Amino acid sequence: MKISLVTDSTSDISAELCAEHGIEIIPAILNLGDESYQDGNGLTREEFYQRLPSLPVPPTTAAPSVGSFLERYERLFTAGASQILSFHPSERLSGIFNSARLAAEHFGERVRVIDSGQITLGMGFQVLAAAEAIARGALLENILGLVEGIKQRVRVVALLDTMTYLRRSGRVSWAKAVVGELLNIKPLVELRFGIVERLAQVRTRSQGIQRLTDALHSWGPLERLAILHTNAEGDARQLLEELKPRLPIPPLIVNVTTVIGTHVGPNGLGLAAVPAPGG
Amino acid sequence: MISPEAQARLEQFKAMPIDGQALKKLVEAGLTWLRANQQTVNALNVFPVPDGDTGTNMVLTMQSAWAEIDNLGHRNVGQMAAAVSQGALMGARGNSGVILSQLWRGFARALHNQENLDGPGLVRAFAEARDTAYKGVVRPVEGTILTVAKDVASAAKYALAETQDPFEILERVVPAADASVEHTPELLPVLKQAGVVDSGGKGLFYILEGMLRYVYGQPLDTPLATVQPLSAMNLENTLESIEPGQDFEVVVDFVPSGSLDLQKFYGELETMGTSIQVGEGEGMYRMHIHVPTENRYHPIDYVMTLGTITKVAMENLLAQMDAVGQKASPDSIELANVEPGQIAVVAVSPGRGIARVFASLGVAAIVEGGQTMNPSTQEILSAFENLPTDKVIILPNNKNIILAAQAAKDVTVKNVHIVPSRTIPQGLAAMMQFNPAGDAEAVAAKMGKSLGDVTSGEITTATRTVEIDGVSVEKGQVIALMNGKLVLSAAAVEEACMGFLDKAEAASHELITLFYGEDLAQSEAARLVDVIRAAYPSQEIELQYGGQPHYQLIISVE
Numbered sequence: 001m002k003i004s005l006v007t008d009s010t011s012d013i014s015a016e017l018c019a020e021h022g023i024e025i026i027p028a029i030l031n032l033g034d035e036s037y038q039d040g041n042g043l044t045r046e047e048f049y050q051r052l053p054s055l056p057v058p059p060t061t062a063a064p065s066v067g068s069f070l071e072r073y074e075r076l077f078t079a080g081a082s083q084i085l086s087f088h089p090s091e092r093l094s095g096i097f098n099s100a101r102l103a104a105e106h107f108g109e110r111v112r113v114i115d116s117g118q119i120t121l122g123m124g125f126q127v128l129a130a131a132e133a134i135a136r137g138a139l140l141e142n143i144l145g146l147v148e149g150i151k152q153r154v155r156v157v158a159l160l161d162t163m164t165y166l167r168r169s170g171r172v173s174w175a176k177a178v179v180g181e182l183l184n185i186k187p188l189v190e191l192r193f194g195i196v197e198r199l200a201q202v203r204t205r206s207q208g209i210q211r212l213t214d215a216l217h218s219w220g221p222l223e224r225l226a227i228l229h230t231n232a233e234g235d236a237r238q239l240l241e242e243l244k245p246r247l248p249i250p251p252l253i254v255n256v257t258t259v260i261g262t263h264v265g266p267n268g269l270g271l272a273a274v275p276a277p278g279g
Numbered sequence: 280m281i282s283p284e285a286q287a288r289l290e291q292f293k294a295m296p297i298d299g300q301a302l303k304k305l306v307e308a309g310l311t312w313l314r315a316n317q318q319t320v321n322a323l324n325v326f327p328v329p330d331g332d333t334g335t336n337m338v339l340t341m342q343s344a345w346a347e348i349d350n351l352g353h354r355n356v357g358q359m360a361a362a363v364s365q366g367a368l369m370g371a372r373g374n375s376g377v378i379l380s381q382l383w384r385g386f387a388r389a390l391h392n393q394e395n396l397d398g399p400g401l402v403r404a405f406a407e408a409r410d411t412a413y414k415g416v417v418r419p420v421e422g423t424i425l426t427v428a429k430d431v432a433s434a435a436k437y438a439l440a441e442t443q444d445p446f447e448i449l450e451r452v453v454p455a456a457d458a459s460v461e462h463t464p465e466l467l468p469v470l471k472q473a474g475v476v477d478s479g480g481k482g483l484f485y486i487l488e489g490m491l492r493y494v495y496g497q498p499l500d501t502p503l504a505t506v507q508p509l510s511a512m513n514l515e516n517t518l519e520s521i522e523p524g525q526d527f528e529v530v531v532d533f534v535p536s537g538s539l540d541l542q543k544f545y546g547e548l549e550t551m552g553t554s555i556q557v558g559e560g561e562g563m564y565r566m567h568i569h570v571p572t573e574n575r576y577h578p579i580d581y582v583m584t585l586g587t588i589t590k591v592a593m594e595n596l597l598a599q600m601d602a603v604g605q606k607a608s609p610d611s612i613e614l615a616n617v618e619p620g621q622i623a624v625v626a627v628s629p630g631r632g633i634a635r636v637f638a639s640l641g642v643a644a645i646v647e648g649g650q651t652m653n654p655s656t657q658e659i660l661s662a663f664e665n666l667p668t669d670k671v672i673i674l675p676n677n678k679n680i681i682l683a684a685q686a687a688k689d690v691t692v693k694n695v696h697i698v699p700s701r702t703i704p705q706g707l708a709a710m711m712q713f714n715p716a717g718d719a720e721a722v723a724a725k726m727g728k729s730l731g732d733v734t735s736g737e738i739t740t741a742t743r744t745v746e747i748d749g750v751s752v753e754k755g756q757v758i759a760l761m762n763g764k765l766v767l768s769a770a771a772v773e774e775a776c777m778g779f780l781d782k783a784e785a786a787s788h789e790l791i792t793l794f795y796g797e798d799l800a801q802s803e804a805a806r807l808v809d810v811i812r813a814a815y816p817s818q819e820i821e822l823q824y825g826g827q828p829h830y831q832l833i834i835s836v837e
Contacts, residue, residue: 183639183640183707183821198714200711200714204788204789204837207732
């Protein structure tokens with residue numbers, strides 16, 4: 001039984017890792033004015049984040065079409081797959097899950113669409129764990145159990161440089177509630193099971209970075225870690241230096257995909273971590 | 280030595296028991312005499328900053344106690360004392376008002392179920408009052424109203440060895456209170472430094488003295504014939520306590536042709552109206568009075584017989600009250616909606632701009648108030664009592680409001696936590712930690728821990744000349760306070776602001792937030808930001824409208 005893995009570009013798994021593990025990526029769509037980009041094609045993340053604050057019209061994002069999922073699943077089955085696991089962000093956050101689900105209906109049980117409850121490496125780590133398990137020859141039930149365990153344990157927190165983009169996204173109810181906000185506030189948010197929660201708000205970046213490291217230390221021993229940023233590689237590297245002595249594993253450093261970054265804004269900094277079980 | 284008439288009246292009183300109605304008379308006398316000397320108590324201000332006036336706070340507290348018993352017919356002294364205590368508690372404003380309400384609470388507790396008040400009962404009541412007041416303060420400080428209450432209790436106990444009569448005990452207690460007040464500067468260095476006695480202690484003395492004067496049959500309201508410095512006249516706040524028959528406010532500036540007979544002057548004015556204040560500066564006098572509509576020209580006609588009038592101002596208070604009522608309606612402040620089970624934050628705010636910022640951070644109720652206007656326990660209580668949740672966190676945002684918040688917590692059935700913020704920047708820092716859905720105790724603890732995250736600055740104009748904490752201040756100079764302590768005086772706002780930023784080591788911080796008050800023009804505030812930006816190029820600088828009175832700037836450095 002050959003199990004193939006599909007996810008979308010919001011998983012932030014690098015092209016190298018995808019190639020290594022045979023993971024298929026469906027790009028989400030970024031609309032910039034009249035131009036439409038497939039996430040990762042034709043516009044670098046660095047360039048996008050530099051332009052983002054001065055764009056006259058806020059960019060929008062869109063789920064890939066049902067057709068693009070159908071086509072990809074079809075191709076994988078033709079290539080010999082007997083089972084597909086397709087990982088996507090929660091329905092609460094995006095239409096991607098729904099596109100995938102509609103496409104999967106054509107294949108019955110052969111395509112399992114998984115609501116990862118996460119984005120970026122919070123989802124990517126679930127996919128990577130599945131890939132490693134497949135390589136070890138694990139059974140489907142064991143893979144699904146492993147993935148579910150990570151989904152329960154994974155932590156994704158981020159320090160946003162401003163509320164502006166999150167509020168504009170319309171995806172977070174509390175962000176709308178504080179629409180009259182006057183002070184420049186940097187929110188610290190956590191994504192759990194598809195819901196963006198406000199952990200804290202700070203007024204200076206150093207307070208925020210301190211909160212991130214505090215959060216990390218509260219999670220105990222880690223299986224996996226990624227340092228996420230939206231064009232703040234300097235800060236991300238500095239955070240890595242601070243955390244390094246306490247980390248058993250070298251973390252990934254990821255400039256987050258434009259489709260997510262549109263809703264977060266530039267200069268954000270975050271962590272995606274999988275704490276060890278029982279921690 | 281007292282007059283034969285007073286002695287005769289004392290003998291008369293001694294023949295009667297002190298029941299509920301007699302206590303009521305004594306309370307009224309204490310209030311009346313305190314009010315007569317309100318400005319004297321207000322003038323005993325240590326810091327040269329526009330301050331929550333102790334005299335006013337204590338009068339308003341006693342007034343609330345009086346309002347509670349005004350129509351009560353109890354003969355039982357225990358019940359009457361309980362009502363006084365309840366009224367004082369609900370109206371308590373400022374630290375001194377809250378301590379005063381605690382004194383009444385202890386006093387009433389000792390008289391529980393008593394028909395009449397006898398000598399030993401009075402001694403017990405003074406002792407219980409003292410104990411309750413000390414317990415009402417987290418860190419009792421000697422040289423304050425607490426010390427005076429303690430000395431009163433001791434004096435009463437010693438008096439009991441000589442007499443069982445409550446009035447004779449009161450006769451001995453009043454001079455002891457006076458001596459205790461005079462001794463306060465020896466116990467509290469800041470008083471000595473400022474050359475004043477403790478204001479709260481002085482207020483307590485006036486209440487007790489008023490009771491004794493009533494017993495002696497001495498006048499309680501006329502010797503209010505005092506003249507204050509013009510600058511100390513606080514005519515704004517008189518609006519708060521307008522009663523029927525005070526339709527017009529009349530202010531007349533004049534230069535008397537001869538020397539002014541103050542007793543006679545006050546006597547004449549009292550036939551026309553109330554809220555009389557007289558100020559003097561460089562030979563010019565200012566007279567302030569509230570009068571009913573039909574009397575509105577009488578004070579002017581009268582003053583004209585005494586000298587040359589330089590200016591007359593007349594205002595329709597009823598119309599003004601309406602305007603105040605309208606201003607209070609929260610038109611553009613969007614407070615957070617609280618759902619049952621969530622935590623609601625109540626913040627005290629001295630200005631509209633600051634209130635809006637608090638609201639934007641998720642505050643569910645705003646109590647107007649601050650340094651110059653301490654809200655009462657009742658006002659704080661009313662702010663949260665109708666919110667649809669039992670979990671409440673209060674941010675007093677001023678050291679003089681923490682006790683009133685505590686008192687509000689003590690009388691409500693709701694689960695209230697107080698995060699003892701002493702400044703606006705501290706209150707805002709605490710709001711950064713707020714999470715309405717969290718566990719109230721844990722959230723309050725987190726908010727409390729964050730109070731040290733900011734350095735607070737306040738820029739204001741000195742109200743008098745003094746030397747405090749090694750800083751010499753001339754009246755009218757601009758001064759800067761850092762975390763509530765006076766750190767420098769300067770000629771202008773800019774100099775004070777830059778001096779403060781230097782002392783606060785702003786260069787090693789990231790963010791400077793300025794809230795400009797109602798006395799500073801926006802353009803001037805914006806200019807100031809440019810000056811600061813030039814001096815602190817790597818700091819983020821944020822300017823906000825605060826709208827607070829008296830304080831040109833409130834500054835947060837973090």
